Amino acid sequence: MSIKYDKHIGTKQKALRINLDRRIYGSFAEIGAGQDTAAHFFKAGGASGTIAKTMSAYDMKFSDEIYGPEPSGRYVVESRLMKMIQHEYDLVEQRLAEKRGADSLFFAFANTVVALNYQKSNEGHGWLGLRFQLTPRAPYNDVVIHIKMLDNDSILQQQALGVIGVNLIYACFNYYKSPETLLMSLMDDLGPDRVHIDMIRIQGPDFSHVDNRLLSLYLVKHGFTEVAMFGPDGQVLQPSEALYKKHILLLRGRLRPITNVHIDMLRNGLKQFKAEPDVDEKKVMMVAELTLQNLRGLEKDINEKDFLDRVDVLSSIGQTVMISNYHEYHRLVAFLAKTTRLKIGLVLGVPNLEYIFEESYYQNLPGGILESFSTLFSRNVKLFVYPTFKNGKLYTCQNFELSTNLQPLFHYLVCNDKIEDIRDYNEENLRISTDRVLELIKRGEPGWEESVPTEVAEMIKNKCLFGFPCVVYEPKMAAHIHQAVGNL
Numbered sequence: 001m002s003i004k005y006d007k008h009i010g011t012k013q014k015a016l017r018i019n020l021d022r023r024i025y026g027s028f029a030e031i032g033a034g035q036d037t038a039a040h041f042f043k044a045g046g047a048s049g050t051i052a053k054t055m056s057a058y059d060m061k062f063s064d065e066i067y068g069p070e071p072s073g074r075y076v077v078e079s080r081l082m083k084m085i086q087h088e089y090d091l092v093e094q095r096l097a098e099k100r101g102a103d104s105l106f107f108a109f110a111n112t113v114v115a116l117n118y119q120k121s122n123e124g125h126g127w128l129g130l131r132f133q134l135t136p137r138a139p140y141n142d143v144v145i146h147i148k149m150l151d152n153d154s155i156l157q158q159q160a161l162g163v164i165g166v167n168l169i170y171a172c173f174n175y176y177k178s179p180e181t182l183l184m185s186l187m188d189d190l191g192p193d194r195v196h197i198d199m200i201r202i203q204g205p206d207f208s209h210v211d212n213r214l215l216s217l218y219l220v221k222h223g224f225t226e227v228a229m230f231g232p233d234g235q236v237l238q239p240s241e242a243l244y245k246k247h248i249l250l251l252r253g254r255l256r257p258i259t260n261v262h263i264d265m266l267r268n269g270l271k272q273f274k275a276e277p278d279v280d281e282k283k284v285m286m287v288a289e290l291t292l293q294n295l296r297g298l299e300k301d302i303n304e305k306d307f308l309d310r311v312d313v314l315s316s317i318g319q320t321v322m323i324s325n326y327h328e329y330h331r332l333v334a335f336l337a338k339t340t341r342l343k344i345g346l347v348l349g350v351p352n353l354e355y356i357f358e359e360s361y362y363q364n365l366p367g368g369i370l371e372s373f374s375t376l377f378s379r380n381v382k383l384f385v386y387p388t389f390k391n392g393k394l395y396t397c398q399n400f401e402l403s404t405n406l407q408p409l410f411h412y413l414v415c416n417d418k419i420e421d422i423r424d425y426n427e428e429n430l431r432i433s434t435d436r437v438l439e440l441i442k443r444g445e446p447g448w449e450e451s452v453p454t455e456v457a458e459m460i461k462n463k464c465l466f467g468f469p470c471v472v473y474e475p476k477m478a479a480h481i482h483q484a485v486g487n488l
Contacts, residue, residue, distance in 0.1 A: 005181045007188055011163050014170040014188075015044035024173060025100065026107030026132070027053040027088045031063055032076060033115030033154070034126060036162025037169075052092060076114045078238065081127040081144065084110035089131045089140065097137075106140075107132035109169055113161060116154040124149035124157045125240075128165055130172050134206050141204025143172050145186065146238045148196040148225075160194050179210050183218055198225040199238040212236045213311055213321075214304060220292060220323045221302060227324045227335060229287075232315045239322070243339040246285040249273045250322070250336070251347045254294045256306070257313050257466055259437055259452050261386075261429045268422045269347035269384040276382070279343050288314050289322040289332070309465040316459050329356055330375040337379040344381045347422070350388035350395045357406055373409070383419045389430035397421045442467040 009017075018024055019041060028038040028051065038054040041047045057063035060075065067083040074080075089108035096106065113126025129144040147164060149157040167186045175182040179202055186197060197219055202210050216228035216236055229237040251266055266286065274281040290310065295302045314321050326332040329346070336344050355361070356376070357369070365371040387396045395401075397419060402410055413419045432451045440448035441460060449457040464470035 005175060005178075005185060007185065009170075009188070011040060011166050011189055012044050014166050015040045016046065018170060018173065019044055019046035019050045021173075022049050023103060023105045023136070024050055024107065025052055025096070025104045026092050026109065027051070027055075029055050029057070029084050029088045029108070029110045030113075030165075031057050031080075031084070031111070032113040032126065033124070033158055034111035034113035034128075034161050034165070036158050037109065037111065037165030040162050040166045052096065053088075076112050076126055078127050078144065078146070078241070080112050081110055081129050084108075084112065085129050085131045085142070101137055103136055105133045105136060105173070107169070107172075109165065111161070111165060113149075115149065115157045115161075116152070118154075120152070124151075124154070126161065128161075128168055130168055132172050134173075134176060139205050141172075141176075141206050142201070143168065143182075144199075144201045145197055146199040148198060149194070150196065151194055156194075160190055163189050164195060164197075176206060179207065179215060180218055183215055183224075184222060187224060192223050196225045198228060198240075199236055201236050211308065213308065217295075217302065217304070217307055217323055220325050223325075226326060227322060229320065229322045230311075231320050232318045234315060237320070240339050242320070243285065243336065245283065245342065246340050247273070247279050247281075247283050247342045247344070248285055248287060248336055248340060249345040249347065250287045250289055250332075252289045252291065252294075252332075252352070254434065255288060255290065255310050255314065256434065256438060257310065257441070257452060257456060257460065258288075258317070259429075259432050259434055260426070261432045261434070263317075263453055264426050264429050265347050265349070265386045265422065268424050269345065269386070271424070272384055272420065272422060273343075273345040273382075276343060276345075278380070283342065286320065287322050288319045289324055291327060292323070292325050293327050295323075306466070309463075312463065312465065313456050313459060316455055317453065328361070328372065330372040333376050333379060333381055337381075342380065344379070345384055346381065347384045347386065349386045350390075350400065353383070353385055353397075353400065353419075356383075357402055357410065359406070369406075369409075373413075377413060377418050382417065384422050385419060386422045387425060387430065389427075394427075394430070438466060441465075442469075444469040 030037060035056055041050055057066050067087055070080055085108050088110060092106045092108055108131045111126055111128040115124045125148045127146050129142060131140045131142050133140055149160055151157045151160060164186060167188050171182040171185045175185055183200060200215050200219060201212050213230050213234055216230055219225045219228045227239050229239045229242055231237055249270055255262060273279060274284060295307055311321055324332060359369050362369045362372050385397050387394055397414060437448045437451045460466060460468050
């Protein structure tokens with residue numbers, strides 16, 4: 001059933017092709033501003049071959065009576081979407097399985113969306129999902145996405161929502177063999193100036209091979225969003241939901257691999273962050289951030305295995321991971337400050353502090369470094385700086401070297417509690433070189449194990465991460481070895 005990807009297929013053509021496929025049959029449930037997806041199928045013609053039911057529980061009381069209340073009192077949330085999908089899909093199966101289950105691929109499409117209000121004082125966003133079969137009477141699969149709608153007009157936002165809804169349904173039935181193609185096709189007839197997709201989750205028996213962490217990477221890589229996130233358990237997170245009303249402590253780096261230096265930075269940075277008078281330690285969320293630039297390194301493209309190696313190690317020590325396309329710190333802070341009004345802490349080393357104060361990086365800003373700092377430091381943000389040992393000398397904020405014209409600016413930020421040294425550091429860790437550790441791992445030479453946490457060293461060896469040279473035996477060779485050992 002899967003066909004070759006053709007990005008030139010229009011929205012009406014997609015809806016018509018679905019309508020003309022007599023196997024695909026199901027229901028639509030759209031609440032809030034999301035009233036346009038089903039309309040495309042009606043207007044394309046032949047909708048009776050696809051649509052069992054459409055509905056919109058626009059009133060909150062009606063919605064609660066059908067799907068149950070939300071404990072949070074919010075309606076544009078993933079939990080509401082999943083209740084809608086579950087309810088509607090169950091009804092399709094209950095009412096139609098006996099009559100046409102043997103020949104049909106059942107589905108339930110749902111969305112819950114808020115578009116731009118009349119005063120244009122909010123941000124349009126929403127959840128869309130599809131539960132569907134790829135074989136009659138088979139278990140279902142789910143694809144869920146979260147989008148941000150960027151048009152400055154509610155009608156245009158609704159129009160974009162209808163397009164992406166059709167794209168989602170068409171992609172699930174036609175591009176399921178290639179999850180990356182499925183993802184890419186969601187933006188057909190749209191652009192990143194109109195819609196951002198900042199979360200996607202695919203699961204089900206037909207997608208057991210799919211790693212949703214890679215799909216999160218693709219979202220950022222292909223410009224569908226600037227930020228994607230997932231938790232230590234590998235489950236994808238919607239960034240705004242995950243960071244909402246949290247104190248955020250973030251470490252940025254290549255983390256290839258994470259070493260005792262990084263652990264020391266996080267541990268002591270966290271201790272000082274929690275000690276801040278305006279931080280509630282119960283609301284602190286730690287995040288390890290990988291930028292696209294750090295993932296690419298010297299290579300033109302991203303090594304997916306290398307990416308997953310880093311994530312596996314970070315997950316093993318309980319880290320939430322963020323992927324971003326924010327090379328500049330002020331852009332990163334601007335994003336974080338949109339998601340929370342609580343305090344934000346950035347843990348970084350002296351080399352990254354030098355980067356922040358390098359004026360040449362801000363030549364594209366009309367206000368130069370001051371414009372950048374007005375964003376970076378105007379909000380509730382503090383930098384926690386880990387010392388660096390270089391050329392036989394220990395560098396901290398106390399002897400941080402800057403050009404004469406920038407020294408007053410630096411001292412102002414230190415005096416106003418915007419920049420602070422990490423104090424209780426382990427000096428032995430300062431001599432660890434992450435690049436050196438990686439070289440030893442790739443060559444399989446001993447000595448690197450002391451530079452990383454014990455559980456990380458075991459994981460690298462057991463799973464052959466970061467190019468560690470594991471010995472892989474062919475089945476026949478393994479049998480010969482087993483027999484030889486048995487004869488001893």
